[in-house]
Amino acid sequence: xxxxxxxNPRVKAVVALRKPxxxxxxxxxxxxxxxxxxxxxxxxxxxxxxxxxxxLGVTPDEVAALAAxxxxxxxxxxxxxxxxxxxxGPDGVLAVARSLDTSLARLDLPPDPLVLVMxxxxxxxxxxxxxxxALAAGADAIVVADPVVDVENPNVIxxxxxxxxxxxxxxxxxxxxxxxxxxxGITTFAADPDAALPYWEAPFDRAAAIVIGAxxxxxxxxxxxxxxxxSIPMSGRAGVDSLNASAAAAVLLFDxxxxxxxxxxxx
Amino acid sequence: xxxxxxxNPRVKAVVALRKPxxxxxxxxxxxxxxxxxxxxxxxxxxxxxxxxxxxLGVTPDEVAALAAxxxxxxxxxxxxxxxxxxxxGPDGVLAVARSLDTSLARLDLPPDPLVLVMxxxxxxxxxxxxxxxALAAGADAIVVADPVVDVENPNVIxxxxxxxxxxxxxxxxxxxxxxxxxxxGITTFAADPDAALPYWEAPFDRAAAIVIGAxxxxxxxxxxxxxxxxSIPMSGRAGVDSLNASAAAAVLLFDxxxxxxxxxxxx
Numbered sequence: 001x002x003x004x005x006x007x008n009p010r011v012k013a014v015v016a017l018r019k020p021x022x023x024x025x026x027x028x029x030x031x032x033x034x035x036x037x038x039x040x041x042x043x044x045x046x047x048x049x050x051x052x053x054x055x056l057g058v059t060p061d062e063v064a065a066l067a068a069x070x071x072x073x074x075x076x077x078x079x080x081x082x083x084x085x086x087x088x089g090p091d092g093v094l095a096v097a098r099s100l101d102t103s104l105a106r107l108d109l110p111p112d113p114l115v116l117v118m119x120x121x122x123x124x125x126x127x128x129x130x131x132x133x134a135l136a137a138g139a140d141a142i143v144v145a146d147p148v149v150d151v152e153n154p155n156v157i158x159x160x161x162x163x164x165x166x167x168x169x170x171x172x173x174x175x176x177x178x179x180x181x182x183x184x185g186i187t188t189f190a191a192d193p194d195a196a197l198p199y200w201e202a203p204f205d206r207a208a209a210i211v212i213g214a215x216x217x218x219x220x221x222x223x224x225x226x227x228x229x230x231s232i233p234m235s236g237r238a239g240v241d242s243l244n245a246s247a248a249a250a251v252l253l254f255d256x257x258x259x260x261x262x263x264x265x266x267x
Numbered sequence: 268x269x270x271x272x273x274x275n276p277r278v279k280a281v282v283a284l285r286k287p288x289x290x291x292x293x294x295x296x297x298x299x300x301x302x303x304x305x306x307x308x309x310x311x312x313x314x315x316x317x318x319x320x321x322x323l324g325v326t327p328d329e330v331a332a333l334a335a336x337x338x339x340x341x342x343x344x345x346x347x348x349x350x351x352x353x354x355x356g357p358d359g360v361l362a363v364a365r366s367l368d369t370s371l372a373r374l375d376l377p378p379d380p381l382v383l384v385m386x387x388x389x390x391x392x393x394x395x396x397x398x399x400x401a402l403a404a405g406a407d408a409i410v411v412a413d414p415v416v417d418v419e420n421p422n423v424i425x426x427x428x429x430x431x432x433x434x435x436x437x438x439x440x441x442x443x444x445x446x447x448x449x450x451x452g453i454t455t456f457a458a459d460p461d462a463a464l465p466y467w468e469a470p471f472d473r474a475a476a477i478v479i480g481a482x483x484x485x486x487x488x489x490x491x492x493x494x495x496x497x498s499i500p501m502s503g504r505a506g507v508d509s510l511n512a513s514a515a516a517a518v519l520l521f522d523x524x525x526x527x528x529x530x531x532x533x534x
């Protein structure tokens with residue numbers, strides 16, 4: 001089967017999945033890009049259909065690998081593919097997959113876990129970048145609390161480079177997240193410019209959750225009251241007194257990783 | 268004077284400045300956004316003209332502050348303003364300024380400087396975010412080596428939140444940058460996954476330049492040969508074995524800041 005018309009119903013169904021409401025209603029989302037789809041194919045994500053466009057250079061080997069994973073393969077002409085794509089330069093592979101399981105209950109924590117909580121993050125690129133940083137730093141769980149951006153947003157998937165698919169990730173309300181952390185005996189930390197404790201003196205090597213607040217709105221008073229506040233001392237050079245949310249997350253997460261590496265016996 | 272037509276020559280001149288070639292030819296660039304223009308107005312940047320749109324909510328106080336700084340003020344109707352703007356939701360302030368001085372010669376370094384070198388960075392958002400992180404971490408100089416993205420690109424200015432304007436920032440070729448670092452006795456460090464030395468053991472508290480390579484192309488062989496390679500150990504969780512360029516920069520810069528803070532006597 002080859003789809004050539006940009007008004008084909010399957011093309012329209014893929015386009016409709018750009019809307020969070022449609023993703024929720026159908027329990028499906030779109031993964032775009034060769035790297036991202038290849039990554040999903042070797043993860044626990046259930047790919048139902050892979051749309052491939054030979055005119056955009058997709059090779060028979062790539063198609064065979066997707067088919068071997070059980071995905072239905074649909075050939076698509078360039079015009080129709082470009083209609084489905086949200087990228088400026090589409091690379092010819094796009095898949096429809098079943099929605100991720102993002103319940104808190106699925107998270108299974110080791111002793112002294114390191115957790116990243118993203119509280120109300122507004123920008124898909126930041127959210128995806130933080131997922132990538134958290135996994136690189138060895139975080140045991142990632143919680144998107146009070147989501148503003150849907151984790152299945154195409155720009156989240158792209159910024160995470162597909163790391164999202166096998167991430168120990170949950171989506172929950174602020175109240176649920178706080179309860180879950182309390183139940184697990186996990187201390188909550190958040191950055192605040194006025195805090196007396198520099199982050200490198202906080203006990204990030206014990207059970208710790210690092211909470212990153214929204215880019216504009218900042219941390220809610222609930223998180224602020226619940227958390228031990230730590231400072232990221234800044235120079236004030238050129239008037240800079242704050243960091244991009246994903247930069248702050250990287251600094252805190254990798255300081256935790258550094259101290260956890262220090263205590264790991266050399267093998 | 269009020270501009271109402273979107274085809275007014277001044278509107279066209281502002282639109283033309285979206286092109287790097289036009290910026291170079293005229294020695295001018297555009298700063299968009301209330302926060303960014305306000306920041307430029309209190310910096311050494313020379314604002315020539317401020318375009319303001321009352322229909323978008325700009326207040327007389329904001330206009331007076333810009334006029335007090337010596338800028339020519341031009342009122343613009345909403346349609347014409349939206350034509351000049353590159354933002355989705357323009358906030359009614361936009362300025363034309365004289366290009367920044369970005370010569371290496373203007374940089375004045377203290378003893379044991381901390382320098383960030385961005386080598387061939389491709390994404391404006393990453394470049395701007397790294398400028399902000401470097402200044403927050405107290406870097407003494409920022410060098411954009413072999414620029415792919417122009418530092419006066421609107422998305423660089425936006426991601427830097429205007430920190431660019433008073434940054435000790437230069438733009439130079441790779442060869443010039445390497446010579447300048449050698450002349451200053453500055454050791455060059457770059458991240459490499461195979462390096463034996465974890466970054467937290469590298470002497471970032473002495474004269475140090477942290478070099479961040481391009482997002483896709485990575486570090487050139489010239490930089491790789493010149494630099495002491497350090498690793499950012501990663502967990503490999505969910506297959507993640509690399510960091511976003513600006514996240515890596517934040518981790519390294521703030522580790523340098525942490526160790527420099529440790530050695531600063533408490534005042």
